[in-house]
Amino acid sequence: HVQLVESGGGSVQAGGSLRLSCAASGFTFTSDCVAWFRQVPGKEREGVATIYTRDGRTYYFDSVEGRFTISQDKAKNMVYLQMNSLENENTAMYYCAAEVDYGMGTILGCPKKSYEYTYRGRQGTQVTVS
Secondary structure (H helix, E strand, O other), rough: EEEEEEOOEEEEEEOOOEEEEEEEEEEOOOOOOOEEEEEOOOOOOOOEEEEEEEEEEEEOOOOOOOOOEEEEEEEOEEEEEEOOOOOOOEEEEEEEEEEEOOHHHHHHOOOOHHHHHEOOHHHOOOEEEE
């Protein structure tokens, strides 16, 4: 039974930092895609970053590249999102998602759309930048 639990959100001033955590259970990191998405009420869920657990390959959506860093801790089955230089526009509910045993990650990279992920965190973690 795969579960994803997000944590680490909060309220920060513009320019500040936060580190989000995604605790994964029900599978062991081998060749999986884990991604962070975010959503603002009334808007579609948009991608933030992805990581391929097999080789640690990462992908960042344009708006966060250079400021956010996605990483994994295989021993703990955790994925993190370090967010620096936060901007008001980063205010959103952040969710993690996983596609387990994604054998095509090395060739194709991880999926970029939320609906392409089988497993998604349900609660999310709120980030508010003011």
